[in-house]
Amino acid sequence: MVSRTDDPRHLGQCNKRSDAMSPEIDLMISIHLLHETLEARIEAADLDQTVPKNDILMLIRLTEPMRMGSLAEEMLVLPSTLTAIADRLEEAGLIRRRRDPEDRRAWLLDVTDKGRALQSHIMALSAEMFRSVTGLSAAEIGALGQMMHKVRRNIIECGYTQELMK
Amino acid sequence: MVSRTDDPRHLGQCNKRSDAMSPEIDLMISIHLLHETLEARIEAADLDQTVPKNDILMLIRLTEPMRMGSLAEEMLVLPSTLTAIADRLEEAGLIRRRRDPEDRRAWLLDVTDKGRALQSHIMALSAEMFRSVTGLSAAEIGALGQMMHKVRRNIIECGYTQELMK
Structure with missing residues (x-):
């Protein structure tokens, strides 16, 4: 299988879009995609009915x-x-x-x-x-985890969670 | 304001939980929290009715x-x-x-x-x-962006997006 990362046209397009788009918006789109994918996989796995x-x-x-x-x-x-x-x-x-x-x-x-x-x-x-x-590798998961812990603390300290209580 | 990160009891509890929980599950919980918070903030901002x-x-x-x-x-x-x-x-x-x-x-x-x-x-x-x-600082947003680009490419290459088409 040829990986899409080896296709220079695809990589070029990625870089072009990233330059034009603000890193924050770009991240929001990525986080949304990851969240939806995880939800769909959990749904599909049907862990325990x-x-x-x-x-x-x-x-x-x-x-x-x-x-x-x-x-x-x-x-x-x-x-x-x-x-x-x-x-x-x-x-x-x-x-x-x-x-x-x-x-x-x-x-x-x-x-x-x-x-x-x-x-x-x-x-x-x-x-x-x-x-x-x-x-992601185990090391990358560790690094991402540290960053997301910081995010989680910030969300809780700033009181953003009040909107989510249900 | 006293930050919760300065409270040793709170930090201790955070560390204890992280050790016991797998880093992947811990990350899923963090990503879910960030996603829901962003959605709620976007909803509350009511950018353009x-x-x-x-x-x-x-x-x-x-x-x-x-x-x-x-x-x-x-x-x-x-x-x-x-x-x-x-x-x-x-x-x-x-x-x-x-x-x-x-x-x-x-x-x-x-x-x-x-x-x-x-x-x-x-x-x-x-x-x-x-x-x-x-x-997060601008540098941290940059680092997180790079990691999330890798995640996004993986999700697309592996065909997980097929479940999300709607």
Whole structure:
């Protein structure tokens, strides 16, 4: 197969467009493309039909026991939405609630053994999918991750997440 | 204002989560957050109420005259969808169609003076918005742009865009 990157006409066109377009707009277009591609791949992979997508998003975040408040903040959902998701995951035997030993008034969410198995399966599939969609090496993924951590902190510190709560 | 990055407890928590979570999943979460924030900001800015969002996406891509086929491919839309958008933008006096001097059978889309003014306004606002949302310096935006170009090429070369055509 001849790669399109070896086609000088194609490369020339890329460079020409990049010069003319502001780097910020160019990045917005790239981020939109990556986001839509990942969503479509997740949709197509149909990871686990018995668990809704939002619930999977909670499950993969529970790599360690977390307070419900922190998790709601991180997932940008209202506490009532989070409670509904947690109820469904607990019903399915994938997570459990337990008292926070550091603060007996607070509750921690934790993954059960059954939940851990599904979590590992989803994480392995997702990581593989991300690498094949982006074509980035492990080192590049590390560098991109550092930059995106900075972006994430900025978004949270500036309060932009308020618009996203739902 | 005390920045959350100066709070050692917050930083500690960030690091702990990053270690436990695979870098790919962590990146997917960051990209999702950035994408949703940008969408919400664009929605809130309400750049030009007379022009639908999809039409604005075409307008900002026309930094130079382009063939309709190339533009449809780049925007990941079907030629029929692109024709409908082009009709609306032409009707509004923002773009014009003209014969391609290099191939008289083909048509080029080009921006009118009125379209150029709106395009410049939107691009300036969008670039400013992107910088404030991400908090990245010009150098970091450049580095991120290079990496995302590689990602974009990979997505196109691997044919993942087929799922996105609409």
